[in-house]
Amino acid sequence: MRLTRAAEYAIRCVIYLSRQGQSVLTSRQEIAEQADIPAHFLAKIAQDLAKAGLIEIRQGARGGFLLSKNPADVTLLEVVETMIGEISLNDCVARPSGCKISPCCSVHRVWLDARDQLRDSLRRVSFDQLIADASCFPSYPKALLETEGLETPLSARNDLQ
């Protein structure tokens, strides 16, 4: 019952672009490096974000991505659901007509309420709020941090299983 990697990457990408500011063109490579996203994977993710109207993609030399909205007008829910489709904690909720038991049994209702609650929580969060917290990305480019020998949150990267 977890968010997919693609959705997590999408959030990071939009955070990065929000930091850059609306309509500031940023290359895919820069985003991939700074937000620690596989570059090719980011290409695919960006296509979904573009289709949803969240970002704009500029092709060609000196191309890249840019945020097409004001960060204050982009919610966490929009980004998440762009990547994974409408949230629906269980199958029953996703297709009530296909529910083996009943389209409106007591369990169904619990999941429906929980889903609505979760979606509301995510809808209440916009990207201007998210970038207000400085801890999500290093303020300096990664390379710079390393030459300065500073401790960066990204250094925990190799601790994974």
Next chain:
Amino acid sequence: MRLTRAAEYAIRCVIYLSRQGQSVLTSRQEIAEQADIPAHFLAKIAQDLAKAGLIEIRQGARGGFLLSKNPADVTLLEVVETMIGEISLNDCVARPSGCKISPCCSVHRVWLDARDQLRDSLRRVSFDQLIADASCFPSYPKALLETEGLETPLSARNDLQ
């Protein structure tokens, strides 16, 4: 971001046993047939439920399962987390130490709150509440319904994909 089939089956199983009443022994076969759960799969699910102390398993001839608690004392959260482990909507929340970005960035906090909210919702629902609603299972055994030619919610079973 969906509940697994195993967890859905577990919920149905516990609902069925709750209907039977605490400490009423019911054969695996009966539960499997009535709640529409693959019998062998139910065996595996029951082992998890038993390890968690939710049900008791009786081996041997005339064996089966029985609910070891009062339905009022079993929450939906318990059953769900027995099957899928502690809920944690995203990786970041599951292992903050392994988070690439930071153990307490703004996104992390949103997911943490959403998770707590979801767990609270599921914790508030007990199985005596769930069985109060008659629509979750047919009141009659499936076979009986068919011979009587009545419409049963289970008849929608073949409408899937």
Next chain:
DNA sequence: AATATATGAGACCTTATTGATCCTATTTAC
């Protein structure tokens, strides 16, 4: 005690999803 009945425990298989990569085409700055 023997037998039939029922579940235990885990190995195993199949399929779907996820995560990621690669390659050719297309677009654009210079």
Next chain:
DNA sequence: GTAAATAGGATCAATAAGGTCTCATATATT
């Protein structure tokens, strides 16, 4: 025109989910 950059789709590997099977074990019944 050339180089730089993304588009779009094919492909592949890893993981998880869903389900099945088999042999072992336990118990009621006779």
